[in-house]
Amino acid sequence: MLVEMPSDVAPIPYGRQCVDEADVAAVVRVLRGEWLTQGPAIEAFETALANKVNAKYCVAFSSGTAALHAAMAAAKIGPGQRVVTSPLSFAASANCARYVGADIAFVDIDPKTLNININAVADCDALVAVHYAGLPVNLRHLRERPRIVIEDAAHALGAMTPDGPVGNCARSDMCVFSFHPVKAITTGEGGAITTNDEELCNHLRKFRSHGIVRKPEQGDWYYEIEELGYNYRITDIQAALGSSQLEQLGSFVGMRNALATRYQQLLGDFSEVELPPTAPSGSWHGYHLFPIRVADRRRVFDSMREAGIGVQVHYVPIYRHPIYAELGFESSHFPETEKAYEGLLSLPLYPLLTKDDQDRVVEVLVTALSRG
Numbered sequence: 519m520l521v522e523m524p525s526d527v528a529p530i531p532y533g534r535q536c537v538d539e540a541d542v543a544a545v546v547r548v549l550r551g552e553w554l555t556q557g558p559a560i561e562a563f564e565t566a567l568a569n570k571v572n573a574k575y576c577v578a579f580s581s582g583t584a585a586l587h588a589a590m591a592a593a594k595i596g597p598g599q600r601v602v603t604s605p606l607s608f609a610a611s612a613n614c615a616r617y618v619g620a621d622i623a624f625v626d627i628d629p630k631t632l633n634i635n636i637n638a639v640a641d642c643d644a645l646v647a648v649h650y651a652g653l654p655v656n657l658r659h660l661r662e663r664p665r666i667v668i669e670d671a672a673h674a675l676g677a678m679t680p681d682g683p684v685g686n687c688a689r690s691d692m693c694v695f696s697f698h699p700v701k702a703i704t705t706g707e708g709g710a711i712t713t714n715d716e717e718l719c720n721h722l723r724k725f726r727s728h729g730i731v732r733k734p735e736q737g738d739w740y741y742e743i744e745e746l747g748y749n750y751r752i753t754d755i756q757a758a759l760g761s762s763q764l765e766q767l768g769s770f771v772g773m774r775n776a777l778a779t780r781y782q783q784l785l786g787d788f789s790e791v792e793l794p795p796t797a798p799s800g801s802w803h804g805y806h807l808f809p810i811r812v813a814d815r816r817r818v819f820d821s822m823r824e825a826g827i828g829v830q831v832h833y834v835p836i837y838r839h840p841i842y843a844e845l846g847f848e849s850s851h852f853p854e855t856e857k858a859y860e861g862l863l864s865l866p867l868y869p870l871l872t873k874d875d876q877d878r879v880v881e882v883l884v885t886a887l888s889r890g
């Protein structure tokens with residue numbers, strides 16, 4: 519049975535950007551200036567982001583996906599090498615291995631965190647550690663460090679671990695962010711990698727721009743293409759928006775945490791709702807998502823969508839997609855991911871979500887559950 523959406527009430531999305539007049543002014547300043555791309559706003563954004571997360575270097579990209587591809591290339595991951603990631607993620611976390619011809623493998627999730635079961639990671643050249651929903655993977659629990667550890671922190675800008683801010687690469691080689699509008703901060707489309715390794719940083723910059731190396735000693739025009747690179751550059755327009763948004767990162771993630779706490783209070787008494795894992799003490803959740811688990815998810819999802827609540831499911835496990843199933847992955851090998859996927863339902867969560875909106879989400883959810 520469906521819960522009708524009142525005709526005078528706007529739909530509530532599961533996520534959305536928070537852009538203010540200062541952001542608009544920052545973008546307009548770039549539009550009125552000399553450089554729309556390859557200009558100083560990009561370096562300013564990279565410096566601001568590196569400083570924010572206590573990393574030495576930062577390279578910005580046109581998307582998080584481009585950044586993941588570049589991370590693989592810079593780490594010299596390629597054919598014959600094995601990359602492990604979580605199956606409960608967006609496909610880009612695994613696709614990046616395939617872009618460079620490496621073999622991909624999945625390790626089932628830990629049901630207590632919904633992150634990859636880090637204790638079970640073994641026998642791989644690289645790990646893509648996805649901080650699902652914004653809860654940092656505890657890399658201290660890695661039994662055996664692969665040659666390369668890449669954090670996929672698309673959900674976790676603004677999150678903290680006992681080792682410091684996600685992005686400081688205390689236990690990784692590179693940390694990848696995404697700035698899609700539903701993420702902690704936005705540049706429209708965009709991504710970035712932080713690292714403390716100068717060589718990786720230089721390689722990432724080269725890969726981002728066609729593999730070009732300038733050789734001014736042979737003339738100011740002269741450059742060489744040293745490797746097959748791409749145009750994965752971010753624009754100055756996007757970078758200016760990113761710098762402006764970054765100033766509000768603490769407040770954005772604080773608001774996400776406050777709303778998550780309020781969901782926990784409002785839904786705590788409903789035995790039909792399994793709440794998402796919280797951050798252990800000494801850590802701070804990014805709360806990109808608020809993924810609850812319910813029985814009869816399909817019916818609850820349809821009912822809430824019909825009532826104008828933009829719930830979403832994160833994610834269809836990667837191995838279920840035809841381009842992975844055809845590699846031989848089977849759902850039965852990932853029982854915890856399957857169990858989680860059966861009930862997952864992301865409730866709306868973003869800084870501009872009002873308490874009234876949140877009350878409406880809860881009311882619609884509770885009504886849908888009571889009609890089961």
Ligand SMILES: Cc1ncc(COP(=O)(O)O)c(C=O)c1O
Binds near residue numbers: 581582608611673708
């Ligand atoms: C976990 C994860 N990794 C990578 C990406 C890719 O980021 P982008 O959309 O910026 O390419 C996403 C995007 O949603 C994501 O959720």
